[in-house]
Amino acid sequence: MSKTHAKSTAQESLLIEKVVEHDSVSFSKLYDQYLPLICKVWYQFHLTELPLEDWKQEAAVVLYRTSCSYYNHCQSVRFCWYLRQALLNKIRDLYRQQVAKKRIPVENVEPITDLHIDQRLVDAHFRPDDASEFRYIYRQFLQSCSLLERDAFTMINSGHCPEEIAHRLSCSPLSIRSAFERARQKFLRYLYE
CATH class of the missing domain: 1.10.10 (Arc Repressor Mutant, subunit A)
Known part of the structure; x- marks a missing residue:
């Protein structure tokens, strides 16, 4: 592992730890860092019933929950992979909910x-x-x-x-x-x- 990668991983771990402690500034930094991934997941699935702004709100909740879960249980894998899987699971759940909803003509x-x-x-x-x-x-x-x-x-x-x-x-x-x-x-x- 290169020194640069180790340093960025350590900084990310510190951010995650502060997010778990309810530090809103750290959460904003982590959110901004992963905003491209959040948008990429939305563009991949592009649910027309789910505007991007609504997805960003959903993703922010996923990011917080994932940070807490990762900090407490799963530091053996990279956070970005863990978060990506959580985002994919959430958008699939939203898709299923939308398909299952009965629409009124x-x-x-x-x-x-x-x-x-x-x-x-x-x-x-x-x-x-x-x-x-x-x-x-x-x-x-x-x-x-x-x-x-x-x-x-x-x-x-x-x-x-x-x-x-x-x-x-x-x-x-x-x-x-x-x-x-x-x-x-x-x-x-x-x-x-």
């Missing part, structure tokens, strides 16, 4: 605009405080969504088709459908929690 989706919300509340004979609570939950839900999820959810519920939204937001219709489905699931969780 757009023509079966009913809009949920403010007008529809008010109408449903009146039809259900909600009291004013119930309507106010529902609006609060709806605002919380919108704040929990990513920008793409919020846009897809509100625009589809306003009657726009995924293709039109995709063209407007410069992404694929499949990304819009996926973002809408994620937002719909979040909305249901907020309603029934």
